[in-house]
Every structure is written in structure tokens, then in C-alpha cells.
Amino acid sequence: MTRETARGTWRAAAVTVAFMLMAELYVGSGMAAILAEALQGAAGRGAALGVPLFGAVSGFLTGSGAAANAMVMPMEIALGRALVLDPAWIAAIQNSVATNLTMLSPIRVSMGAAILALGASDAALYRRAWPLALPPLMAGFAAVALLLASS
Numbered sequence: 001m002t003r004e005t006a007r008g009t010w011r012a013a014a015v016t017v018a019f020m021l022m023a024e025l026y027v028g029s030g031m032a033a034i035l036a037e038a039l040q041g042a043a044g045r046g047a048a049l050g051v052p053l054f055g056a057v058s059g060f061l062t063g064s065g066a067a068a069n070a071m072v073m074p075m076e077i078a079l080g081r082a083l084v085l086d087p088a089w090i091a092a093i094q095n096s097v098a099t100n101l102t103m104l105s106p107i108r109v110s111m112g113a114a115i116l117a118l119g120a121s122d123a124a125l126y127r128r129a130w131p132l133a134l135p136p137l138m139a140g141f142a143a144v145a146l147l148l149a150s151s
Contacts, residue, residue, distance in 0.1 A: 019062075019070035027074045036078035048083055048148055051076050051090055052140025055097030056133065063105030068098035085147050093140050100136035104129055 026032050039047040054076060058068035073094055080090035102108065109125055112118075118125070 023070040032074035059098035059101030065099035097140040
């Protein structure tokens with residue numbers, strides 16, 4: 001591994017480790033379970049429809065499937081358990097929506113625009129790109145609806 005490669009990879013590794021540590025604190029402190037209970041108390045079984053939304057927001061904000069999962073997966077699994085929904089399906093919905101929405105994260109859009117030497121503003125790019133968020137969100141909502149209907 002070259003020195004330049006090592007210098008570039010340590011940041012990504014450090015950020016990933018930081019997200020993992022944050023997730024451990026999040027779960028260990030009981031915060032994930034408390035948030036799940038609050039969501040369930042506020043919305044009942046309909047709180048499960050938040051899973052695709054949390055996945056979308058976490059993927060958009062982090063630009064990384066691993067970071068998105070570390071950020072919200074513990075709370076979503078706790079929510080799934082509280083609602084007596086299969087945690088594996090909750091995890092699958094979270095992961096698939098989050099990883100799909102990483103394509104719209106600001107860093108990825110900026111990098112893509114720079115690589116392609118696009119002169120358009122980020123606002124103009126997002127106006128055209130936001131419809132790409134609909135298929136994964138709709139699939140996530142449909143999967144949650146099926147889970148709710150079958151339980």
C-alpha cells in the first residue's frame with residue numbers, strides 16, 4: 001500500500017469506527033429502545049412506516065450504507081421488536097432504502113458533478129435527481145405495509 005493510499009484510507013476507517021462506537025453507546029445507553037418506545041407510543045403500529053423514512057434520511061446524510069445503518073439500525077430493530085415485526089425484515093428495509101439514498105448525498109452529488117465537469121448548481125441537479133428517491137421509498141413503504149398486514 002502506498003503512503004498516499006494509506007493517508008486516504010485512514011479517514012474513512014476512522015469515520016466508520018466513530019459511527020460504530022456511536023452505535024454502541026446508542027444501544028448501551030438504552031437510547032435506541034427509548035426512542036423506539038416513544039415512536040410506538042406516538043404512532044402505534046404506524047410507527048413502522050418510519051423505517052423507510054429513517055433509512056432515507058440516514059443514507060442521504062451519511063452517504064454510506066454502513067454509517068447509515070450504524071446511525072439508525074439499533075432504534076429501528078428495537079422498534080420492530082416492540083411492534084412484534086421480524087427484525088430481519090426491518091433491517092432489510094432500512095438497509096436497502098438507506099443504501100439507495102446514498103446516491104443523493106451531497107458529497108456524492110458534488111463529486112459526480114465535479115468529475116463530469118457539470119456547470120449546473122447543486123440546486124438544479126437536485127431538482128432533477130429527487131425523483132430517484134421515490135422508487136426505494138415506495139418499495140420500503142410497501143414492504144412495511146406487507147409486514148404490518150401479515151402480522
